[in-house]
Structures are given as C-alpha cells and as structure tokens.
Amino acid sequence: MHLEAAEFAPDPVCARVLQKFPRTLAGLPRLSTDAQATLAYGDPQAPITVRCGIAPPPPTTDRCISVSNENSAAPIDWINPEAGSELLPPTAPSDAWVFLSYGRTPAIEVVIPPQAGIDQPTAVLLALEQGVQIIEPTAACIGAFDVGDQPGDLPGD
DSSP: OOOOOOOTOOOOOHHHHHHTSSSEEETTTEEESSSSTEEEOOTTTEEEEEEEOOOOOOOOOSSSEEOOOOOSSSSEEEEETTOOOTTTTTSSTTEEEEEEOBBBSEEEEEEGGGOOOSSSSHHHOOOOOOHTTTOOOOOOOOGGGOOOSTSSSSTTO
C-alpha cells in the first residue's frame, strides 16, 4: 500500500524502532507499504498507519497523554491533535485518532481510522511502546497543574 515517507524517515533510528513493532497490532495483520520507515495494519482500505521520522511536534495546547503499563521504563508522551490543529497530518481522515510522539527525535505518527474497529486507541500505543522507547526522551508533556506555585513561576508573580 502507498504511504508517504516522513521528512526524517532515513534516520537510522527509525529502522531500529520499526523492527521492534509487532507483526500484528490489535489483532490486525501487518500490510506491505512502499515508503521508508512506515508500517500499516489491518484493512488496506482503512489501515492503521505508523510513520517514523516526522518532525518533532513543538509544544502545544493540544491534548497530550502519557501512556505506560506496569512494565514500562518510563511513560511515552503522545500528542492527540484536536480538530483544526496545525499538527494534524493532511492525509489523515478527519474522523481518525491521530497521535504524535512528543519529546522524542525522530517522532512517530500513528493514525487510527474508526473503520479499524479499535475501541481503545491507547492499547495500540501500548503495543508500539517497545519500539518507541528506543528513542530517548528529551522533553515531556506538562499541564496547567504541573506549573509550580512559587513566586516567579508564573508571569506576573
């Protein structure tokens, strides 16, 4: 199936990351793709797609979630861009779940269309964890409650 390679797909880290991804994802088989550093799973008409080598997303006010399980070395942060966000890939269906790894270079993009029948999109992210953890984190998501309450922590204090 045809996918577009990401800008930094030639990064050798992407090859190592994709080698760690599972042969099946959420019970869906892996599909052949024609672009470097890409994977697809499921139905060729509405596949779950994974691209390594996207430009790292900048800090954003879009939702960011930390995903981990009890065996995780550290959680992996994923941005889930909202409708209309500049971070949404132009090729993603408007009703798809989109996740972009945050704080890791190169970054990973995961697109899960509703036709894939995935009830828990974070389960897909957990299944990709072993590969994504190869990329060292350099930043983490923060929320409004992560900002300290000491004088000088906020503008105007």
